[in-house]
Amino acid sequence: MNKISDKNIFKPSWGYDKAPESTDHIQIKDQYELFINGDFVKPENQSYFKSTNPADGQVISRVAEASSADVDKAVEAARKAFKKWSALSGKERGKYIFRIARLIQERAREFAVIESLDGGKPIRESRDIDIPLAANHFFYYAGWADKLAYAFPNRKVLPVGVAGQIIPWNFPLLMAAWKLAPALATGNTVVLKPAETTPLTALKLAEVIKESGLPNGVVNIITGAGDTGAAIVEHPDIDKIAFTGSTTVGKYIQKALAGTDKKLTLELGGKGANIIFEDAAIDQSVEGIVNAIFFNQGHVCCAGSRLFVQESVADLVIDKLKQRMNSLMVGDPLDKNTDIGAINSAKQLKTINEYIKIGLQEGGEIYQPKCTLPKKGNWCAPTLFLNVSQSHRIVQEEIFGPVLAIQTFRTIDEVIEKANNTPFGLSAGVWTEKGSKIFYLTQKLNAGVVWANTYNKFDATSPFGGYKESGFGREGGLHGLKAYVKFD
16 A cells, blocks of 8 residues: 655645636626616616626626616605505515515525625625625514514604615625615615615616515615715605715715705724734634634725734734635635635725835835735735834725734723724724623723624624714614604
């Protein structure tokens, strides 16, 4: 019998075989129209834009660009549908929402592949996180539709009216579910605009909505860029605006609605602090760091983009983190082995690269693992910066990419002060074996969400939102209903 030496068994050149997800089962139209009043209709100006695959730059489809006239049509359809939809019993509304949830589950594989094609995120994330969570939100709020009297006891609950909803490109289908499900459950009608770089799963959702039999005009999905969003925000017949996106745009929307009686919720940017104490389980913490910043290429508003490590374990944590980064696979989003996919757009890649240059100019020490990036498409290696301080721009400003800034601390008071020293207040993570320390920090950290010994865990039953320049209002959970009701 021939012996196989350990040297050959653990040959460092070995790697994973490619494991691409099939695209044979998906259907993407060459051209998509606007979804208004239950039908797909051409835009008034006959204008279209291209939706491209960020992994290779190939055009996937052409998508209608809505003008202000199209926005008027969508709002008119929503207003007309509101009377009958709001008059339906909660039980009947819930049936439609349940049906949408089940249809998403039935077509989950198709949704997952389209999400990765259009957005660049790894198929594992689309398949295991985005799509199941989107279905869960519809299931959850379908259950609340006939229980609003229990959600708001001793109060007469009424829907707000027509809601204008604008969602970002980092979690296209999930953000649509976050917005649509509570609005429908409480009896509102909706005009939804997905991001111009990732419109395809929202348009696929329009097909599901049509198939569900939801009454015409209850949900209208129109596509376009900033001008389309502005037309929704400024429309006089919209009663509520829900926006998820950048802090800059959020400030514009808040100013535009000042002096009006429109309701507003904003879920904006973040600069999450991820805190590792010396008594934490170090290996688990390292996995948590990776998940916090490299999940979805760092395209996460609540990403743990600032890492604080207690000084006594800093060298150990950083060494283990570098080793773990060297095992991350960057490449084809449809490959099931991929950990880090493509950056969503060339524009966003340019922004990330500019911040990396700024970090170097400010004196930060950069570390990137050795990895071969594809020649086509938008790619960025996972990156961390050491020797940075609170005044560095890469510590204070949202990068929205796979870039981590690392600082150390000695005492709990020091890390609280550092963690709160930012304009944002969306999220934080705490890693320690001491429950008392966790509870203390949840009271002291200015963050809407604080994860303990985990990170980036979401559930339809849990509210999500921020403070300061991270916005106001909550989405998810019982709190998510409040934004879409008024009390008589």
